[in-house]
Amino acid sequence: MKPEINVIDLDGTLLRTNTFHKWMLFLLKKSFFKYPQDSLKLIYIASLRLSKQITHTQMKYKVLQISEAQHFKKYIDDFVGTLDIYLNNEVLKFVKNDNTINILATAAPELYANKIADIYGFEYCLATPSTNNKQWYENIREKKKNTLLTLMNSMKIDKVDIVITDHHDDIPIMKLANQILLVAPSKQTIQLLEKNIINQDIQFI
Secondary structure, eight states: OOOEEEEEOTBTTTBSSOHHHHHHHHHHHHHHHHOHHHHHHHHHHHHHHHTTSSOHHHHHHHHHHHHTSHHHHTTHHHHHHTTGGGBOHHHHHHHHOTTEEEEEEEEEEHHHHHHHHHHHTOSEEEEEOOTTSTTOOOOOTHHHHHHHHHHHHHHTOSOEEEEEESOGGGHHHHTTEEEEEESSOOHHHHHHHHHHOOSSEEEEO
């Protein structure tokens, strides 16, 4: 039997939280006494974002530059261990199905997203890359679609079976699926899907 190919979002979908915000708080706590200069940098970056002087993407890049220091990488396992309480078991059921190939597709950084994918049994992880990438990007919206298409081409497929997500940011990848499963979507997400999604089967979980 041909395996079913599932594409699953992370924040608000597999995990009922925003992992990047959690990572920033975790980093701040770890740096406060041991690496006070990094702590001050994080507070400054957050203040720039709160005052809308930088975009969310710019904030993510700056935070990742700090996060990728070797003295923080050693805490990744500890951080991922704090996320179990947010696990959505209804979504995890799809990953645990034996006859599936599962792709975690997220805007979260690969810094910890790869570890999450490994723990929960995903075959692939598409995430925001390290800032060492010369063509750095945030893996979101059209960019997420492009990275997914690249993987699909390597797998020699032109459709995935299911996209599971909570957010309208994923409309570009929803259009590549036969079925869409929505996790606690907002009214705005439902309205935008009504305008943009025509042929796909949409259900709620």
